[in-house]
Amino acid sequence: MGMSVTISSADAQDAEHILKLQYLCYQSEAELYGDWSIEPLTQSLDALRAELAEGHGLVARLGDEVVTSVRAVADEDGTVRITRLMVHPRLRRHGLGGRLLDAIEQHFATTGHPEVPSAKRFRLDTGHRSEGNLRLYRRKGYEQVATRALGPRLTLVTLEKAA
Template sequence: MMEIIRASREDAEQLLALQKLCFRNEAERLNNFDIPPMLQTLPEIIEEFNSHFFLKSVEDGAIIGSVRAYEADGNCYIGKLIVHPESQNKGIGAALMKQIEQAFSHVKRYELFTGADSGKTIHLYNKLGYRSYSIKQINDQLSFVYMEKLNKS
């Protein structure tokens, strides 16, 4: 049975390994392994626990998904939604997103970004009520789409 619970620093090594596995396809597609999720180090992710709230999805004792967020100026900034490739398309990403929104239910809005050509990810975020409000060109191969969702609660 899958459960979503708060992650801790002790999970950092597993989270980082899962992050690199999940972003590997993106890096290969871009032919660029110098993207931030691939470059993050163990000390950096451990440090991130000081400012971010991490959730993990656990099944049979293994971490199969995660998302992290922080609050600033009444907004919740969500990042690095990851689900193990073998566990994708089973609702885990959507469940993680709903849980992180609940954890920040007092904010005015939620914001995130993803690769502009990450169709499946953008579809998921649209399904969850996120709307694109900006596209930022990073380089010749990479653009980010910034998305937001107003909190109606």
């Protein structure tokens, strides 16, 4: 790919950059499903900051620009719920999403924090028409465990894999 991308933990100072990236990245999902009221496009900066404080987030930077991000939180049973894996549209199909997914899994597999249980499984959701997402998750070992209709245009697909 010829670029040096660095992955690091996200913090409150990254929140505004993540929110802008999120808005840009989820435009294609909104178009795919014909729904511009999806939560990633309406989330407030305060809500995003709260998510970062509750769980763990990662960003990938190309220079100073945040080009990829992911968030996750572990529950008391060891299930890590991964959300908002996003890659800047101009950098898709270069392996960055897979690298960030690996990095967030690795973080929770080796937390070393007594308040965060060891990951037993990783779980994530995507829309049924999001073929690129489904391909990536299946390639990374995730298997479909459930579906849930959220409306006439969207069925949420839940995928999971053991830690």
